[in-house]
Amino acid sequence: MEKSTVLGLCLGLIAVIVGMFLKGASPIALLNSAALMIIFVGTAASLFIGFSMEEMKLFPKLMKIVFTEQKMIPKMELINMFTEWVSITRREGLLAMESKVEEISDPFLRNGMRMIIDGNDQDFVHDVLMEDIHAMQERHRSGAQIFTQAGTYAPTLGVLGAVIGLIAALSNLNNVEELGHLISAAFVATLLGIFCGYVLWHPIANKLKQKSKKEVEIRLMMVEGLLSIQSGISSTAVQQKLMVFIPTSQRDKTDAKAGKADE
Incomplete structure (x- = not known):
């Protein structure tokens, strides 16, 4: 479970509900069926018009990704893994990695390792892996775009509501007693539209982009590591090359630990 997503949603709801209570407005006013219909059904209608059915079928999967913690190989673990693999291949050759291929859980890394073991040209391996990354980025961009557009539509639909x-x-000016209630109910749709757009849909789009960015970084590390194995450079050189992907603060901590270990 992605704790930050759940925490953000809870804080957003608390902000609106408690804010309404402090302003003297009843939070029960949010349970306006007409406003909910206009915002949620209207947004869904706009998305179906703007995107293909194939793209819209991904909506449940994308929502699951937002609420699921991203599981990837930690960067330092990846560096240590490639350092070990380089040592093995320099000592025993690339074919020594055949027994380890099936143990690799990541499909992208496993496919790349198979390609270099099969003796493919380095440029070919690089091009195939980079095309795979670009295709993944495009899929992720399309998914995030759905929520970005939803965030654009929802506030406007709130104005419509x-x-x-x-x-x-x-149309009920003659009924003075009901007039105030009807006017306040009219602006519930605006409130819901703004809330959904800027507290729900746009942040979800941003989270998907951030998750995509992290996955791309890991895959670029994998490409560099695989090409390093293929080129036959030393394990120290591989480590130095991949440490570029680690934030400077973490690099300093790693160097400090390495220094203590040497002592």
Whole structure:
């Protein structure tokens, strides 16, 4: 479970509900069926018009990704793994890695290792792996775009809901007692639209982009590591090459630990 997503949603709901209570407005007003219909069904309609059915079928999967903790090989673990593999291949040759291929859990890394064991040209391996990364980025971009567009539509639909509510209120000017209630109900759609757009859909799109960025970084590390194995450079050189992907603060800690270990 992605704790930050759940925490963010809870804080967002608390902010609105408690804020309404402090302002003297009843949070029960949010349970406006007409406003909910206009915002959620209207947003869904806009997305179906703007995206293909194939893309919209990914919506449940994308929502699951947002609420699921991203599981990837830690960067330092990846560096240690490649350092070990380079030592093995320099000592025993690339074919020595055949027994370890099936133990690799990551499909991208496993496929890359198979390609270099099969003796493919280094440029070919690089091109295939980079194309795979680019294709993944495009899939992720399309997924995030769905939520970005939803965040754009929802606030505008909130204005539409307010206009519909005001039309209903103006048609009942004779009923003064109901007029205030109808006008306040008209703006519930605006509130829900803004909330969904800027507390729900846009942040979800951003989280998907961040998850994609992290996955791309890991895969680029894998490409560099695989090409390093193929080129036959030393394990120290591989480690130095891959440490570029580690933040400077973490690099300093790693160097400090290595220094203590040497002592």
